Amino acid sequence: MESEVQRPLADFPVNIWEDILTWFSNSDLAxxxxxxxxxxxxxxxxxxxxxxxxxxxxxxxxxxxxxxxxxxxxxxxxxxxxxxxxxxxxxxxxxIRQDGCNFYTVGIVFQVFRQFGFKLSADVFNKFKDEDGKFKAHLVADARGTLSLYEAAQWSTPGEDTLDEALAFSNAHLEEISSRSSPHLAIRVKNALKHPFHKGIxxxxxxxxxxxxxxxxxxxxxxxxxxxxxxxxxxxxx
CATH class of the missing domain: 1.50.10.130 (Terpene synthase, N-terminal domain)
Known part of the structure; x- marks a missing residue:
């Protein structure tokens, strides 16, 4: 008999549901x-x-x-x-391919299109690469943008090298980014690293x-x- 696969439990607070009913009065709920x-x-x-x-x-x-x-x-x-x-x-x-459309925004646009079945080309990220074809180092200063790139890269399909590179680049920096971000953003970064939005429950x-x-x-x-x-x-x- 095959051993049961042990999957990691979601690392969320035990009281995740406890405050929901405090949003509304009992009379409203009834x-x-x-x-x-x-x-x-x-x-x-x-x-x-x-x-x-x-x-x-x-x-x-x-x-x-x-x-x-x-x-x-x-x-x-x-x-x-x-x-x-x-x-x-x-x-x-x-x-979206012009310089005026920033790192954070392009990541969101890419995610949304892919989520709804539109295969937007990963070349939208090319403007964020240097002459050597690597993602520009200064981009990590944009915490929300790096997180957006990480989540966009989750929609990669086989053969999309740019998205594989985007995932490696963002993943390598997000842990450090969370340590210097506001507590508000740091929580979201840490959750995304453990449970990418569209892959979570x-x-x-x-x-x-x-x-x-x-x-x-x-x-x-x-x-x-x-x-x-x-x-x-x-x-x-x-």
Missing amino acids: SDTLKEKHSILKETVKESFMASRANPIENIKFIDTLCRLGVSYHFEKDITHQLEKSFDSLDFNQK SRIETRQFISYYEAEEKCDSTLLEFAKIDFVANGVPP
Whole structure:
């Protein structure tokens, strides 16, 4: 009989679920209040998503946030339609390859396209390489950008050398980056190294990101509240 494979346990706090019910009052949880609020907030978030289409890059960043908060499934048809338009746009493809589109942003754009089945070429990262074809050393000064590159590289397919190089480069520096980052960002870096977002347990990844997003300076309070209600609506472990 083959021995059972021992898989490492997720290294998350034991109280990961304990504070969820403190988000809302018992009366809210026992009534239709949350359902009604969820419906209203969903429409508000959709309006924000549709408005973000005026700037395709910001639109994709918005999609990334929706995915990480676990609510993108509500808008999947609209998301796919918008990504198709951007993917086929010559102007958009030129823009993400120009110097004005930074390290962090290109990583997110790449991740989102790959996540939704669009095989954006890894050549979008070429502008971040030096004359020897290596990723520029100064890039590690951008902690969020290096993390974004690491997560983008998780979408590599066989033969994509640039993404293999991106993974090696980012992986080699993220541990050190986490040690000099703010506690807020350091936690996310460490979690990503242990459990890359799209390879982790989606429910846990969502819960982790809700806490992370809540502490962000640019947190959208409406989107955050919608994500919390949606999380609870989908069931809390007993």
